[in-house]
Amino acid sequence: MKSLLFIIALLLSPFAAQAQRLILPDVFAVTGVASNDTLNVRQAPSGSSTDIGDLYPNELIEVISLSDDSKWGQIIWQEGNGWIAMRFLTPSPLPHFPNSEMPMRISCSGTEPFWTAVIWPNQMFEFTDYSGANQESQSRLIAQSTTAMGMQPYSFAFTAGEYTGLLDRAECSDGMSDRTYGWQLRIINPSLNGLQLRSGCCQAAN
Numbered sequence: 528m529k530s531l532l533f534i535i536a537l538l539l540s541p542f543a544a545q546a547q548r549l550i551l552p553d554v555f556a557v558t559g560v561a562s563n564d565t566l567n568v569r570q571a572p573s574g575s576s577t578d579i580g581d582l583y584p585n586e587l588i589e590v591i592s593l594s595d596d597s598k599w600g601q602i603i604w605q606e607g608n609g610w611i612a613m614r615f616l617t618p619s620p621l622p623h624f625p626n627s628e629m630p631m632r633i634s635c636s637g638t639e640p641f642w643t644a645v646i647w648p649n650q651m652f653e654f655t656d657y658s659g660a661n662q663e664s665q666s667r668l669i670a671q672s673t674t675a676m677g678m679q680p681y682s683f684a685f686t687a688g689e690y691t692g693l694l695d696r697a698e699c700s701d702g703m704s705d706r707t708y709g710w711q712l713r714i715i716n717p718s719l720n721g722l723q724l725r726s727g728c729c730q731a732a733n
Contacts, residue, residue, distance in 0.1 A: 550680055552591045552696060552709030553630075554731050555600070555616035560584045568609040572599030579609055587619055589731040591709035603730055607705040621731060622648045627672040629683035629694065635712040637727025638703065644712060645732060646694070652687035654714070665690075691715040699728035 557566050565581035572594035582588060588611070590600035599610045621630035633646040640658030646669070647653065655664040667688030675682035681696040692714050699708040710729035715722060 549593070549618075550696075551593065551600075552589050552731070554587050554589050554619050554621055556619040557582050557584055557586045557588065557615060558617040559615045566611055566615050568602070568604055568611055569599075570609065572596075572601075572610040574612075576610070580604055582611065587731075587733075588616075589709070590616070591707065601707070603706055603708065608707050624650065624669065624672040624685070627683070628674045628680040629672040629685060632732045633694070633710060633712075633729050634732035635710070635727045635729035636701070637712075637725050638701070642714075642725060642727070644692075644714060644727070646685075646692075647732075652685070652690060652692065654690060689716050694729070701728045 560566050560583075562584055565583055566586075567578045568580035568582060569576040570579050571577075588602050590602055590611075590613075591608070592601045593599065593613070594601075594610065598613055600613050600616065602609055602611060621632050623630055631646045631648045631650070635644045635646075636642065640656070642657060643655045645653045650669045651666050652669050653664065653666045655662055665688070667690060669685050669687045672683060672685040674680055675684070683694045685692045685694070692712060695711045695713075696709060697711045699711040700706070701708065706728075708728035708730055712727055712729050714725045714727075717723070
């Protein structure tokens with residue numbers, strides 16, 4: 528019996544170690560699927576759960592979190608979330624800001640008033656405010672980034688012109704859909720009425 532348990536432990540340990548090393552959310556490529564086949568998106572983390580969609584070979588998808596057994600990854604799917612089998616995924620990590628753990632190619636939005644922001648791989652921060660009669664967009668170079676002490680690599684801060692951003696790997700709801708996001712962004716910037724603070728949800732940009 529002990530020998531059998533030892534063999535099972537050896538078989539499971541590589542996957543368990545890989546799952547432990549994963550820092551989510553992050554991006555993965557669909558692999559191990561035949562060119563004429565697709566990867567099923569399930570409603571729940573189970574092969575018997577309802578099929579709600581399909582991903583194609585080599586398609587990139589952001590995984591937000593893992594199931595309790597680490598065999599399934601939660602993704603944003605349409606107006607909600609879905610689950611895909613991790614054994615068909617290969618890490619394709621987001622780019623990082625130079626000399627920093629902060630990921631880039633992140634798209635964010637918030638409401639009341641509505642705004643969008645993108646952290647681009649070229650180190651640009653693009654912010655668009657839709658609260659006025661005309662939308663106003665600003666692009667600023669990200670001058671610096673840092674990782675929160677004691678929280679690596681889950682919380683980050685950056686400055687881009689007059690904007691200060693706080694980006695967290697954290698569960699987030701936009702309040703408008705059934706989606707659960709894996710990123711939260713808070714933006715601080717000065718205005719004629721003092722400091723403005725906005726908070727919104729993010730996902731990996733296409």
